[in-house]
Amino acid sequence: MCPPDRAGVKDGVRGVVPGATALHLRTVSSRLLCLGALLLCARGSDPVPTSFTVLGGFEYRPGMELPKEVLELDGKTVRVQGFMQPEKEGETDVEFFLLINDACGCEGTPMLNEIIYCAMPEGQTAKVVPGVVKVVGTLYVGEEKEDGEVVGLYYLDVDKIE
């Protein structure tokens, strides 16, 4: 099992955004085994089905307390359905992608609670495909900031894309 200070990881990294330092890199390296074990643990359980109806079903304001049903998903292995969107237009094989709740992504910028930042397993890429996909992985919930701006609420370590 992982040591109880897994929460300390949050002090060492800054999410998918490039805010990490060399210290962060060391922090990450020292915790890879722990996190690998976590992934194995997570894979051992049935994914909790969730959806953008739950994740995006409230009016988000920066700093607010997130709904209980959303917070309960933090750290859980979930299965969620949505549309893949690359971080940069035109990317096709990606390590990271956004899962959104809009087929064409053209009605406007998704709300923060309508975006899941997805990260593929290390060394793997995903092909960006059209249409609905179901993504299974470990969901992390909480505000993430970049340059003082809240830029994300949901992050998912992908186990598989169905």
Add this chain to the structure above:
Amino acid sequence: MSTRSSRRALAAALLAVVPALAVRAQDGDAQNGEVDWAAKVKAAIESPRYAIQRAASQQIARAGDPAVPAIRAYVAEHGKDRIPMLLADALASGEGDGEATRALLREWADDVEFFWRAQALTGLARRKSAADGERFAAALRDPSHLYRVAGAKGVHALATASGKPWDEARAVLADPDPRARVLFALHLWTTAREPAALPVLVAAIADDRAFLDDDWGRRYAVQAVAALAKVAGTDFGYRATEPLAANAEAIARFAAWAEVEVPPLRERDAVADLGGVEIRSCRHGDLFVRWTEGEVHFGLSREHRVTLGEDAWARIDARLDALGGGEARQVLGAVVCDFVQLTTREPVRLWKAAPGALPEPVCALLEVLAEEVAAAGKEDLAGALRTRLPQFRGTK
């Protein structure tokens, strides 16, 4: 705050040790406190990380006028097509304002080739300048549903600001495109609690229709429920994960609360679609076409149905057969805004193509489809299909 994951950590670390990969939004903050807007604009457009694009876009939007020269300079060097929706939308909906910001939004809104002209017009609607009155009124007749909605928002904003009726925009509440109806109703309700929005929103809750695999009806239903429940203080037991029939009581209670007629339940179509194509076009508006056994249906909610004879289907089937194999699901070209998406059931295909990237066999299929629809006496529908094809024609 939650714990954080290994993959995100690794991403952060990699980007930190390879700074050339990342265009940092923070780089825009110069030592003397002056903001380097050129760097912010570059971050908003070129960063490989969505989070940085988003943060930089928000900062630009909050500033407004001071950042506009940097946007213009970027466009002059790289072209308008490089502006992402994130930046256009942020500038349109941000706090930043002033003549420079409005002038830029007007240029974007008036450019029929600009991908995000509807977002720009929405930004002008938010700013409620009487100078844009004619622009908003003209937008009500635009082929793009998003542009019509933006125009309606502007007409409503200007009228209510001066205590006048907004009759001109009411037509959008009865727009042939259900997306336009719901989007405008959502705007009217969330910004002004306009009672005229209520019948449309309650009807949206009762609409479970889909286009092929896209459950657009349920998606708008969820938004309508959220908007109404916020005022009603209850969702009346509506459950988005349940079938429509299971929500009938909740829909009736929403209708009673809103004092509107209980709408008919619009179930997901029982029709077995064999395939279809959706063409998203900022300039020409979107077109939805699908085919069933013997018929071609046009429109998101099958507004027009064309029956074709056996000979026609033989020609269409020959083109379908000529599509060949290839991957079941693929994106062709770099999709920014406009795209064509072809779906077939047997074999299963979901091909999405950007302008200039539609394979010739797909173009040939759609041309034959248009020819047969025209031969069946529906030249207007055939023309709608033909008009949208040229920009997508691409590879052999």
